[in-house]
Amino acid sequence: MAKSTNKPAKKCCSIDEEIHKPAVNISDDDHGHSDDDGHGHSHDLGDQSKVQLFAPAVISFLLLMIGISLDYYFKPEWFTDNLRLIFYIIAYMPVGLPVLKEAVTSIKQGDVFSEFFLMGIATIGAFAIGEYPEGVAVMLFYAIGEIFQTLAVTRAKTNIKKLLDQRPDEATIIVDGNQLLKKAKDIAIGEVVQLKSGEKLAIDGILLSETASFNTAALTGESTPTTFKKGEMVLAGMINSQTVSLIESTTAFEDTKLSRILQMVQEASSKKAPTELFIRKFAKIYTPIVVFLALAICLLPYFFVDEYIFRDWLYRALIFLVISCPCALVISIPLGYFGGIGAASRNGILFKGSVFLDVMASIGLVVTDKTGTMTEGVFKVQNIESVGISEEDLIKYTAAIEHKSTHPIGAAIIEYAKGSETNVEVSEVEEIAGHGLIGRVDGRNIAVGNTKLLDKLNISYDKQIGESAFTIIAVAIDNKYAGHVLIADQIKTDAALTVAELKKLGVRTVMLSGDKDAVVQAVAKELKIEESYGDLLPEHKVEKMEGLKSPNLKIAFVGDGVNDAPVVALADAGIAMGGLGSDATIETADIVIQNDQPYKIVTAIKIGKKTKQIVWQNISMAFLVKAVVLILGAGGLATMWEAVFADVGVALLAILNAMRIQNSKF
Incomplete structure (x- = not known):
């Protein structure tokens, strides 16, 4: 059940703290779960919590509507002077007191020019010049903005918690x-x-x-x-x-893999994107500047304007303060990145920080390993050619002999045969090192191995089979060539689509592998990868990566995150495939794809691009609207209502825009 609280909602200047609290605390209670985010908000707001969240704004709204009706519609004689002031103060208190308390707390902590301070000055100033309804309205709409902020953050955290915290009690x-x-x-x-x-x-x-x-x-x-x-x-x-x-x-x-993943998601938000870091620094410089500009708007005209009226210029200054609050930026940018991390998690992709969302949005080259990344990493029978015998009998005899081998290629043949060799009699099996196996099956002489084995036994065969890039298992029965089995590491079903989609996104693909070059080239040709290299030792991969790097090119490397650690270090983003299979991949990689689907690389890039797009939409919208209304406010052409839209209205639009990424399909 969700916990309830009487604490006020955290305001937007603390959004970075609010969002970057761990999405899930894995050790808070008896079951390793926590329903509270540390600020008194449950991740899944219950009915009681929702009532407490909305109650102050609802009370202030109703009282404000009554006050405006008395002012402009009923106009009773008794609703004047002190009684009118007291009524609007009562209307102001449910939404204003929590903000004023936060302002005092921030000042005590050394943060004078906070969002709370700006809103406090603006609304108290409005009361000072007799604009009571506007003073209440500004704080009311500000509180509504904070409610939307709380709901958005709660929703983002709830999505991640529901997605990942699947452990039963x-x-x-x-x-x-x-x-x-x-x-x-x-x-x-x-x-x-x-x-x-x-x-x-x-x-x-x-x-x-x-x-x-x-x-x-x-x-x-x-x-x-x-x-x-x-x-x-x-x-x-x-x-x-x-x-x-x-x-x-x-x-x-x-210590379960899921607990490690949860911990990784908790820590992800600490690695902030450059845009986030810039906005945080910008807000610290920007806010004091607008406070002093507001003072200048109020006082400087005294020296230059013939008919200077203090009340009018104070009103303009207050409008300027309300407009200038950086709420939309401070809320929506980290919320956008947090939403991106949540959307990625929902798609089985774990980003270790919002900085890597930005990196993936700018990727121009994906360098990929072959085995286990574009291929299954498991040997499988791809083709069977029989000569003078049925394919069924050929595979039966071959599998019967391979039962005496521990080689993974033999296991692939046995798996393919699926027990057809169980009704045969096998004897006199002998391994010839580096060549294969010989033995007797149902009284017949069987030889299974590479072409060197046939050469050693002086058995003639079609020499073209030795030219294949893949592994060939030749079979001879009673000293005569009976056919061969082609064994290969199977290409993943979505590998070709991944390369094609990357190309559509303008991203080039290069394959680096330690496998023999002929195999690598064959796989690359099938996947339509134009540049590929095989027979590479780890140090050779590093050399190739260094050759691919350029100042304006962002590179992602996709592999197992362990054997290719030096290459991962050179890449702008290291991506681990199938990260659930290895603790080390979770530790090494910047991004972990939790299953073995290479198409998730495309998904990660799309999520990065979408997140960056939404973040910059919010930045552009906030700056444009605020710039226009700031100019109008300084010139006396905008009222407090336009100021409310420029601050709270834009913040609400930015929050709703940032929430879109959580509902997007990739």
Whole structure:
């Protein structure tokens, strides 16, 4: 249940503090969750909290409407002088007192020229010159702006929390054959957790059941269930899709991959984009300047204007102060970046800071590894050519022999055969180092290996098969060539689309790999990557990266984030693929793609561009509107109502614009 509070909403000059509080505190309560953001606002505002949030503004609004009706419509004789002043002061207090308190607190902390101070001066000044309704209205609309700010920040935090904090509070463990309910945070390493269909896993562990299907959407953004086999790692936050499964815990609750990801999201906002840093510095310089300019507008005309009326020039100065508040900028810019981080998280992409949103928006070159990035990193049978024997018999005999091998290529053939070799008799299997295997299957002599094995056994074959860029497993039966099996690392289904979409975005793709050059060139040709290099050691990759760098070119490197650490260091943005599989990738990379889909690179660039676009829209809108109304206000052509629009109205528009990114589809 959401917590309630009587504390006033934080105002926009503290938006950076508000937004950059951890989106989720993973150790605040018994379950590792926290419903409060540290300012008295729950991430998921309940009905009571919403009433308390809106109540001051509603009360002031109703009293203001009554006051305006008495002033301009009913006009009773008793509603004058002191009684009128007291009524508007009462209307002012619900929204004004919290701001004035914050102003005093800020001054005590050494921050004199705060947003609270500006609004306090402007509204009290309006009362001083008898403009009571306008004084209340300015503070009221300011409070409404703060409500929208609070709702926007709360929504952004709630989206990330709902997305990521998927850990259940309790789990069922098996002890001596009995089922016991235990708090997730108390589950010890080595304990066996029973997970029923539809339940979320609380810890990381090894699957003990033969197979299990899990929905991994909370971690990878993928809604399609993934099937895991016995002995494979399953992670906290995954949802069991089918039968009851058993998992042996391998990590403590606070050390799960999901906890590490949550921690990373919490820390992400501390790495601010240059635009954010500039606006923060700008506001600190800008605010004192406008205060002194307001004083100048009020006092200097005394020396230059023949009929100087203090009240009129004070009113202009107050208008100038209201207009000049940097609320729209200070609110919307960090909120825009925070929304970008949230949108990326929803798509299974984790940015380690808003600075990398800016980097991805400007990427001109993506340098990618091959194995595990553009390819599956798993050997699979791609093609079978048989001579004088059926393909079924060829693969049956080959798999029967390969059962005696531990090589991953042999495992690929066995997986492809899917048990067809189980009804055969295998004997006299011998491994010839660097060549392959020979043996007898159902009484026939079988040789399985590379072309060197056939040469060694003086078996004739089509020499063209040795020219393939991929791995060829040649097969001879009774000393005669019987065909071959082509084995290759399978290209990911969305790899070609990724390269094509990057090209549409004006981003060039280069492939660097330690695999043999012929294989790299074949993969690059299929993916339509124009520049690729193989046979590269880590130091050679560094040399290639240095050759690709130029002053005006932003480069992203996509790989495993561990073996390619030197290359990642050279790149402007290091992107780790399938980061859930490795703690080191989470530590090393600037951006972590939680599944193995290369298309997420395109998504990350689009999110970066959209975030930057929205941020600059807000900056341009705020400066343009404020500049126009400032000039009109200084010239006496704008009233306090135009000033309210220039400050609070623009802030509201900026907030709504910044919130768009959270609803965008990429």
